[in-house]
Amino acid sequence: DQQVKQNSPSLSVQEGRISILNCDYTNSMFDYFLWYKKYPAEGPTFLISISSIKDKNEDGRFTVFLNKSAKHLSLHIVPSQPGDSAVYFCAVVHITGNQFYFGTGTSLTVIP
Amino acid sequence: GAVVSQHPSWVICKSGTSVKIECRSLDFQATTMFWYRQFPKQSLMLMATSNEGSKATYEQGVEKDKFLINHASLTLSTLTVTSAHPEDSSFYICSAWGLNYGYTFGSGTRLTVV
Numbered sequence: 001d002q003q004v005k006q007n008s009p010s011l012s013v014q015e016g017r018i019s020i021l022n023c024d025y026t027n028s029m030f031d032y033f034l035w036y037k038k039y040p041a042e043g044p045t046f047l048i049s050i051s052s053i054k055d056k057n058e059d060g061r062f063t064v065f066l067n068k069s070a071k072h073l074s075l076h077i078v079p080s081q082p083g084d085s086a087v088y089f090c091a092v093v094h095i096t097g098n099q100f101y102f103g104t105g106t107s108l109t110v111i112p
Numbered sequence: 113g114a115v116v117s118q119h120p121s122w123v124i125c126k127s128g129t130s131v132k133i134e135c136r137s138l139d140f141q142a143t144t145m146f147w148y149r150q151f152p153k154q155s156l157m158l159m160a161t162s163n164e165g166s167k168a169t170y171e172q173g174v175e176k177d178k179f180l181i182n183h184a185s186l187t188l189s190t191l192t193v194t195s196a197h198p199e200d201s202s203f204y205i206c207s208a209w210g211l212n213y214g215y216t217f218g219s220g221t222r223l224t225v226v
Contacts, residue, residue: 034215043118043205043217044156089156091215100146100207100215102156 003027004092006103014111019077021106023090026071032093033066035075037086038105044089048075080110114140116208118218125196125225133191133221135206141186142208146215147179150203162189196225 004025013019021035031052036044050057050064050073057064063076073090090103115138125131135145144163148156160176162168162183170176178200180192189208193200206218 036217041203041220041222043207043220046216093215100158100161100209102148102158105156 002104003030003101004090004103006088006090006106008106009104010107010109012109012111013080015082016079019075019080019084019108019110021075021077021088021090021108023073023075023092023103024071025073025092025101027092027094028068028071029094030092033064033073034091034093035062035064036089036091036102037084038089039086047088077108080108082110082112084108084110114138114208114210114213114216116142116206116216116218118206118221120221121219122222123224125223127197127225128195130192130194131196131223133193133204133206133223135189135191135208135218137187137208137210137216140208140210140213142189142210143186144209145183145189146207146209147181147189147191148205148207150205150220156205159191193223196223198225201225 034049035047037047038044048059048062048064050066065074087105087107089105093100117136147159150156159174160168160170162181164186168181183189201224205220
């Protein structure tokens with residue numbers, strides 16, 4: 001069973017508009033959530049995170065929203081820039097259980 | 113911030129030989145390290161989780177005798193692909209978990225078996 005899903009494998013957005021990437025997870029015990037950005041042939045780089053005690057965390061153009069009741073996580077990028085084009089992975093963590101799972105990734109293309 | 117060094121970044125080897133990939137946490141102690149594999153245009157697939165000083169926990173379908181993982185210290189984990197075959201060609205990535213540092217990824221290793 002997949003612990004975390006990203007149902008949109010790809011997303012195209014016009015430069016300057018908002019990009020919204022979504023992530024759903026299954027286990028309410030997860031207590032820490034992260035987003036990673038990945039370019040081809042490189043390791044993922046950390047983007048932004050949120051703990052389960054919060055529902056929003058903002059860092060510049062990136063905002064992560066957490067809806068615990070819906071077990072849903074989203075990443076908003078605004079305004080989107082061509083350099084944001086990459087694959088974005090969400091990850092969920094159960095810290096005490098030492099469990100860490102990646103979503104399947106969403107390939108974002110920002111069109112100039 | 114936390115840095116994880118992974119090397120080599122790319123390696124070409126002959127079929128039947130073994131290849132070792134190293135993953136080091138440079139400025140923190142990694143109690144847990146994870147090894148992932150990525151096939152072209154696919155998600156990262158968790159291969160195994162290793163805790164320092166104990167045997168790695170392998171995901172279903174991953175051959176533990178083929179992918180040997182050693183986590184002998186809090187800063188070093190190694191993945192050895194034994195008797196490599198062309199189907200083992202892939203992109204391998206490690207990540208390290210450290211208290212107060214979270215999860216940090218290595219830069220990946222491109223393995224090509226010819």
